[in-house]
Amino acid sequence: MTENLVIDAHADTLLKLYFGSLMRFSSQEKDPMHITKAFLEEGKVNVQVFAMFVPPKLEKIGLEVTLEMIQIAKEKALNENFIIVKSSKDLDYVSQNKNSTTGMVLSIEGAIAVERNLKILPLIHELGVRNIGITWSRQNLFGEGVSFTEKKTGRGLSKDGIQLLEDMNNLGMLIDVAHLNYEGYMDVMQFTDGPFIDSHSNAHSVCPISRNLTDDQLEMIASADGVVGVNFYPKFLSPTPEKTSIDDVIKHIKYITDLIGTEHVGLGSDFDGIATTPLGLEDARKMKNLEPLLEKEGFSKKDIQRIMGGNFERVFRKVWK
Numbered sequence: 001m002t003e004n005l006v007i008d009a010h011a012d013t014l015l016k017l018y019f020g021s022l023m024r025f026s027s028q029e030k031d032p033m034h035i036t037k038a039f040l041e042e043g044k045v046n047v048q049v050f051a052m053f054v055p056p057k058l059e060k061i062g063l064e065v066t067l068e069m070i071q072i073a074k075e076k077a078l079n080e081n082f083i084i085v086k087s088s089k090d091l092d093y094v095s096q097n098k099n100s101t102t103g104m105v106l107s108i109e110g111a112i113a114v115e116r117n118l119k120i121l122p123l124i125h126e127l128g129v130r131n132i133g134i135t136w137s138r139q140n141l142f143g144e145g146v147s148f149t150e151k152k153t154g155r156g157l158s159k160d161g162i163q164l165l166e167d168m169n170n171l172g173m174l175i176d177v178a179h180l181n182y183e184g185y186m187d188v189m190q191f192t193d194g195p196f197i198d199s200h201s202n203a204h205s206v207c208p209i210s211r212n213l214t215d216d217q218l219e220m221i222a223s224a225d226g227v228v229g230v231n232f233y234p235k236f237l238s239p240t241p242e243k244t245s246i247d248d249v250i251k252h253i254k255y256i257t258d259l260i261g262t263e264h265v266g267l268g269s270d271f272d273g274i275a276t277t278p279l280g281l282e283d284a285r286k287m288k289n290l291e292p293l294l295e296k297e298g299f300s301k302k303d304i305q306r307i308m309g310g311n312f313e314r315v316f317r318k319v320w321k
């Protein structure tokens with residue numbers, strides 16, 4: 001049997017690099033990177049999804065910021081021997097060359113870049129972007145994000161939001177519902193046929209904060225054959241975030257798999273976007289520590305492969321054209 005790829009479905013590394021380049025010095029001294037090529041190799045991560053998030057104060061030049069992040073990613077790929085993964089064929093290539101290359105997936109977090117003009121979406125696709133998160137935790141033209149304080153908020157997707165789903169479906173781009181509000185989830189369920197993902201959220205029943213997913217949201221993901229990526233942010237992991245460890249990540253995985261099965265959960269670290277990390281998962285080097293703990297928890301080898309990346313791989317292959 002071919003071993004599945006290990007995939008991390010969300011990191012904010014490009015944002016750190018973007019600000020680092022703006023300040024004209026390496027951000028690494030002040031704010032150490034959670035993800036580098038060497039760390040991914042050491043942590044045995046084969047494919048890293050790099051999100052492109054536009055901070056609220058830069059919203060007006062959102063497209064320009066996103067384009068610069070794509071540029072940073074392309075330079076990084078070229079200089080550090082990453083493959084920008086855009087298709088099943090590229091996933092095959094990474095699978096066959098695990099020891100010499102790492103895959104990089106470009107993803108937009110909060111569709112600000114195409115807010116002013118959705119007609120440029122095919123061009124964004126052409127530049128290599130394959131996944132798009134509809135909103136961040138705020139309102140945009142397409143829908144409303146869940147706030148960091150309240151679970152239920154406002155309306156679902158707008159007319160433009162539904163159009164975005166349709167255009168993404170036509171291009172073979174994967175919808176990411178992380179940060180989207182509850183009503184938006186319902187609309188994605190209604191207006192899209194294929195699987196969608198929630199790249200970096202946890203179980204509300206284990207840690208009841210607004211950004212985490214209720215059982216019925218998790219069930220929606222499963223019924224669409226989608227995947228939720230467990231987030232490592234201590235505040236999303238436990239009501240006592242100061243005491244979190246890698247075991248809390250296992251706890252969320254266990255809860256979600258007990259609820260919706262082992263085919264709908266993966267990893268979405270949120271590395272480089274979180275100020276603190278759980279004990280035992282300080283950066284990408286520690287990703288390899290998850291497997292033995294999953295084994296100890298009683299997961300089969302097949303299930304561990306699914307959780308570590310096989311599930312995301314399945315959905316990427318199904319949706320990307």
Ligand SMILES: [Zn+2]
Nearest residue numbers: 109178179200
């Ligand atoms: Zn996020």
